[in-house]
Amino acid sequence: MPLPKAELHLHIEGTLEPGLAFALAARNGLTLPYADTGELRRAYLFQDLQSFLDLYYELMAVLRTEDDFAELADAYLARAAAQGVRHAEIFFDPQAHTARGVPLATVVAGLTRALDAAPERHGVSTRLIMCFLRDLSAESAMETLEAARPHLDRITAVGLDSAEAGHPPAKFKEVYEAAAALGLRRVAHAGEEGPPSYIREALDVLGVERIDHGLRCLEDTELVDRLVRERTPLTLCPLSNVRLRAVDTLADHPLPRMMDAGLLCTVNSDDPAYFGGYVGDTFHAVREALDLGPERLRELARNSFLAAFLDDDEERRARLIAEVDAYDFATEDTATG
Numbered sequence: 001m002p003l004p005k006a007e008l009h010l011h012i013e014g015t016l017e018p019g020l021a022f023a024l025a026a027r028n029g030l031t032l033p034y035a036d037t038g039e040l041r042r043a044y045l046f047q048d049l050q051s052f053l054d055l056y057y058e059l060m061a062v063l064r065t066e067d068d069f070a071e072l073a074d075a076y077l078a079r080a081a082a083q084g085v086r087h088a089e090i091f092f093d094p095q096a097h098t099a100r101g102v103p104l105a106t107v108v109a110g111l112t113r114a115l116d117a118a119p120e121r122h123g124v125s126t127r128l129i130m131c132f133l134r135d136l137s138a139e140s141a142m143e144t145l146e147a148a149r150p151h152l153d154r155i156t157a158v159g160l161d162s163a164e165a166g167h168p169p170a171k172f173k174e175v176y177e178a179a180a181a182l183g184l185r186r187v188a189h190a191g192e193e194g195p196p197s198y199i200r201e202a203l204d205v206l207g208v209e210r211i212d213h214g215l216r217c218l219e220d221t222e223l224v225d226r227l228v229r230e231r232t233p234l235t236l237c238p239l240s241n242v243r244l245r246a247v248d249t250l251a252d253h254p255l256p257r258m259m260d261a262g263l264l265c266t267v268n269s270d271d272p273a274y275f276g277g278y279v280g281d282t283f284h285a286v287r288e289a290l291d292l293g294p295e296r297l298r299e300l301a302r303n304s305f306l307a308a309f310l311d312d313d314e315e316r317r318a319r320l321i322a323e324v325d326a327y328d329f330a331t332e333d334t335a336t337g
């Protein structure tokens, strides 16, 4: 049995595997500019975040119908569950779909169909986090929030993603204020490629409760002290950091140093179809590359539930943390743990 864990940093569009991309393209009468899945996979060599995003936005054009989104999400949930995920907080990018003429209602209906079935089908509880694309305007983000009003009972939080450099969080101050007024929780990507000041801005101007990535906090010791003091969770994505060249190799990843510093770290997969693994694979990879012992892995799993938006189900949080505390690593399936 794999270690129980929550996944808190997962872009559903980033779970689009090459096989499903080709199947959906065929179903929707679209032609991908790649001969087959092998040729597509060979395009997965990224220099930085932008080179990944170019392919990520190109490929998601195959997602058109409610069924497409339901199938995508169900495939992710099945894989995640097999790797020990018991709770998943799932990002989606409405503007990347509405810009292509796919209505927000179609996206939400497809995703929630899969999410609604997930507790029974996969033993996974879920939350949805609607992300704004930070390289688009604040007006576009505000329009997206407005358009989401009929769906807010299904959306737990707002997030901020896409190209970070040159797009500081403060641009979205009013949107985040409006989201908070609507009762939404707040997170934001910060310090993936952007400077530590973007992490401060996300906390101070946007009022976020968690920082997605946050890797570059290490360049600012006062900021690290603050994140430790305030117990701000960081949703780290080590395989993503290697593939997008934020770190040279997994062995160079600062995760152990960050844990030693007292930061509330979680480990996540980001865009698993593109970055070489789902969250269980990620746990396995960091354990090997960074020589993390069982207690370190247990701490990461415990942190994932502590940082989850499970405030409306504290009983489940407590039960899952108790499972982590009681977990016997001798029963682990190392292929998927």
Ligand code: HPA
Residues within 6 Å of the ligand: 011, 014, 049, 056, 161, 162, 163, 189, 192, 240, 270, 271
């Ligand atoms: N960073 C920023 N935006 C994203 C990512 C990421 O890793 N994945 C999908 N959108």
Ligand code: ZN
Residues within 6 Å of the ligand: 009, 010, 011, 161, 189, 212, 270
């Ligand atoms: Zn991300």
